[in-house]
Amino acid sequence: MTVDYLIELFSKLFDSPFVSFILAVSIAGIPLFVLMALNATVAVYVERKVSAFMMDRIGPMGQGPGLHAGPWGVLQTIADAVKLLIKEDTIPSSADKLLFKVAPFIIFIGAFLGIAVLPFSSVIQVVDINIGVFYIIAVGSVGVHGIVMAGWASNNKWSLYGAMRSAAQIISYEIPAGLSIIVPIMMTSTMNLQSMIEFQSGSIWGILPNWIIFNNPFSFLAFFIFFISAVAETNRTPFDIPEAESELVAGWMTEYSGFRWAVFFLSEYANMFVVSGLAAAGFLGGWLSPIPGLFNSPIWGLFWFFSKIIFLIFVMMWFRWTFPRLRVDQLMHVCWKVFIPIAMLNIFGVGIWKLIIG
Amino acid sequence: MADITFWFISALTIISAFFVVSSKSLLYSAYSLLVTFLGITALYVFLWADFLAVVQVVVYVGGILVLIIFGIMLTNKISSVNISHTSVQKGVGAVVVLGFLGALGYVMISTPWIQLPNSEPLETTRSIGRLLMIDYLLPFEAASFLLLGALIGATTLSRKDD
Numbered sequence: 168m169t170v171d172y173l174i175e176l177f178s179k180l181f182d183s184p185f186v187s188f189i190l191a192v193s194i195a196g197i198p199l200f201v202l203m204a205l206n207a208t209v210a211v212y213v214e215r216k217v218s219a220f221m222m223d224r225i226g227p228m229g230q231g232p233g234l235h236a237g238p239w240g241v242l243q244t245i246a247d248a249v250k251l252l253i254k255e256d257t258i259p260s261s262a263d264k265l266l267f268k269v270a271p272f273i274i275f276i277g278a279f280l281g282i283a284v285l286p287f288s289s290v291i292q293v294v295d296i297n298i299g300v301f302y303i304i305a306v307g308s309v310g311v312h313g314i315v316m317a318g319w320a321s322n323n324k325w326s327l328y329g330a331m332r333s334a335a336q337i338i339s340y341e342i343p344a345g346l347s348i349i350v351p352i353m354m355t356s357t358m359n360l361q362s363m364i365e366f367q368s369g370s371i372w373g374i375l376p377n378w379i380i381f382n383n384p385f386s387f388l389a390f391f392i393f394f395i396s397a398v399a400e401t402n403r404t405p406f407d408i409p410e411a412e413s414e415l416v417a418g419w420m421t422e423y424s425g426f427r428w429a430v431f432f433l434s435e436y437a438n439m440f441v442v443s444g445l446a447a448a449g450f451l452g453g454w455l456s457p458i459p460g461l462f463n464s465p466i467w468g469l470f471w472f473f474s475k476i477i478f479l480i481f482v483m484m485w486f487r488w489t490f491p492r493l494r495v496d497q498l499m500h501v502c503w504k505v506f507i508p509i510a511m512l513n514i515f516g517v518g519i520w521k522l523i524i525g
Numbered sequence: 526m527a528d529i530t531f532w533f534i535s536a537l538t539i540i541s542a543f544f545v546v547s548s549k550s551l552l553y554s555a556y557s558l559l560v561t562f563l564g565i566t567a568l569y570v571f572l573w574a575d576f577l578a579v580v581q582v583v584v585y586v587g588g589i590l591v592l593i594i595f596g597i598m599l600t601n602k603i604s605s606v607n608i609s610h611t612s613v614q615k616g617v618g619a620v621v622v623l624g625f626l627g628a629l630g631y632v633m634i635s636t637p638w639i640q641l642p643n644s645e646p647l648e649t650t651r652s653i654g655r656l657l658m659i660d661y662l663l664p665f666e667a668a669s670f671l672l673l674g675a676l677i678g679a680t681t682l683s684r685k686d687d
Contacts, residue, residue, distance in 0.1 A: 266556070297648050298575055305579045308587025312559055315594055319552060331598065338591055358650055 169295050170195045195293045199282055207436040212244040214484050221488040248429075256425035259322060266320035270313045271423070271430040277310025278437035285444040286360045288454045288468035299360040300352060303445050304345050307400065310434065311337045314409070317431075318419035329418025332495065333402055333409030339502045340399040340406075346510035347393035350386050350517050351379045351449040360448045367452045370459030377459070378452040383524075385516035390450040392506050392513070397442035398483055399502070401435060405490035408498060443479035444472075451475050531571055538564030551597050555590065562586050573641075576649045 170191055177187030212227075219226025227240025258267055284299045286292045296302060311334050318330020352358055355366040369377040380390045399406040410418030420431055447453055453475075454468030462471075493501070541560035548554045562585045569578035612618065657665050 266552075296575065298579055298650060301576070301579050301583075305582040305587065308583065308591075311587065311591055312556070312594070315591070315598070316556065319598065327598065331595070334591055334595065338587065341587065 170293055171295075196283075199279070199293060203279065203282065203433060203437045203440070206440050207433045208244045208248060210436045210439070210480060211247055211432075212241065213481070214487075215243060216240070217481065217484045218488050221485075251429040251432075252426060254425035256427060257422075259422050261322045262422065263320040263322065266316050267422075268427075270317035270320060271427045271434075273313030273316060274310045274434045275313075275430050275437075277306060277308075277313060278434040278441065280306040280309065281441035282437060282444075284360065285441065286364060286448055286453055287472055288465045289361070289364075290465045291469065292361065295359070295361055298358045300348055300358045300363070300445065300449060303441060304341070304348065307438070307441070308337070308341060310438070313434075314419050317423070321419070321422035323422055325415045325417075326419050326421050329409045329415045329421070333419060336402070336406065336409060336498060337400050339499065340396040340506075343392050343502060343506035343510045344396035344400060346507065346514060347389040347396065348445070348449055349514055350389040353514070353517050354379055354382060354386065354521060360453070364448055364453035364455060368455055368459075368463075373459070375459075376452055376455065376457055378450065378455070380450040383517065383520050385513045385520060386450070388509065389513045389517075390446070392510050393450070394446050394479070394482075396502075396506060397446060398486060399498070401438045401442060401483075403435075403439070403483055404487040405492050406498060407492060408495055439480050439483055440476060443476045443483075446479055447472060447475035527571075534564050534567045534571075538568065552594070555594050555597060558593070559586060559590055562590065574649065576653055 173191035173194055174187055177190050178184060181187045181190075216226045227243035258264060281303045283293045284296055284302055286295075286299075314333045314337075315330045318326040318328075318333075321327075351363060355363045357363055357366075367376070367378050371377050371381055375381045379386045381387070402409050409415075410420060415421070420428060423431060452471075454465075454472040456462040456467060456471050538561055541557040541564065544557040545554045545561060548557060562581065566578045566581045566586075569575075569581060
């Protein structure tokens with residue numbers, strides 16, 4: 168069920184192509200937006216709980232007869248959202264007003280564009296394009312401009328440092344991520360996400376699912392390089408030097424508050440969702456069931472795809488509360504001297520593997 | 526529908542391109558260049574060149590523009606740089622512009638354009654890959670060799686000692 172299908176459906180009902188286009192796009196787009204908002208609210212709660220459990224605390228809880236955060240603290244996330252929405256929206260007097268206001272939108276657009284091509288199931292995908300993988304990698308780089316813009320417009324040295332670090336980090340880690348995602352592209356010889364997932368159906372020796380991660384040693388390695396680079400691209404701990412609070416206050420987000428800051432937050436979780444979705448589709452079989460041949464209907468596909476994404480987001484949270492932050496030079500060392508050579512060897516290895524074994 | 530979108534995108538591209546050269550602030554110029562690049566991307570999509578459109582985003586928006594903005598931000602005392610918009614040598618400039626416009630117009634009119642059928646090609650990446658890796662392999666490798674040379678040259682030049 169893609170947008171094209173909806174446009175065709177509505178063009179039979181309405182005469183004006185404009186009306187059917189707007190209807191189809193809103194019917195496809197609004198659920199995506201709701202999904203993103205829902206993802207962020209749930210992830211904030213889960214992140215609080217996960218961090219609490221990893222530190223041996225209990226996290227947000229309802230206490231006593233008042234139950235002020237609800238049972239198990241589930242109302243905490245609503246309290247967070249309400250707090251952010253009613254907070255005063257301040258703009259520093261020396262800031263560049265226009266760029267300061269535009270920056271959150273650019274980051275949000277960069278995060279939101281990628282979600283449009285994610286294959287949620289064999290029949291549910293908003294846009295099915297031939298170059299889906301490449302498209303996600305490309306629109307991920309649009310958000311960098313929002314970050315740099317925010318850092319510059321704040322007119323604050325911490326913001327600017329954070330923005331520069333972030334831009335350097337994102338454009339560096341895009342290279343190993345891009346080189347690693349070439350491995351599934353080479354093996355499936357397509358960039359279409361649906362055909363890439365269909366390639367992964369079946370099983371290896373009847374036990375393991377035929378996912379690309381299990382296909383050969385090079386693709387196994389490529390998944391880890393891709394995932395770590397993806398974590399670095401979303402600026403999360405241990406790669407969060409752009410917003411390292413012990414040295415840069417909050418990096419490029421220092422001067423932001425209220426709703427604009429909430430948009431940054433929403434975009435961060437949306438970015439996590441998109442890169443996890445790409446990792447799931449490219450390496451972990453997308454909407455395919457982990458038990459080969461069982462539970463493979465489209466509805467189950469939705470369940471499996473979301474389970475994989477949620478698991479990968481959980482792993483990112485796990486990273487955050489397990490590893491200490493890297494130094495800038497260590498970060499660049501890992502990217503340029505470790506990941507990129509391995510990723511290139513991977514491409515070479517997969518080429519030879521495909522030539523010899525098939 | 527497609528016509529309205531096309532004209533809207535074309536207007537956006539041209540207006541932002543005009544803003545790039547007329548803006549007083551270097552950073553505003555750079556960000557209107559972002560809009561120009563995205564507009565060109567959209568025009569590629571109109572030509573069914575999906576792969577080229579995404580390459581445009583990756584290379585220009587994600588690479589070159591970030592480097593330009595880096596350059597602007599790393600410039601010391603960028604706010605005190607005086608950007609001049611006064612034209613010099615107006616007569617010669619006008620002759621060059623008119624000559625260039627004439628040449629371009631002549632080429633546009635005299636070229637026998639091949640009108641492709643207005644329908645989506647099945648897959649563009651496969652044919653592009655075939656052309657790059659089989660038909661035009663030597664120019665492709667020569668270009669990559671040139672880029673590698675430029676890369677090593679830039680690194681050597683920017684190293685201070687040893």
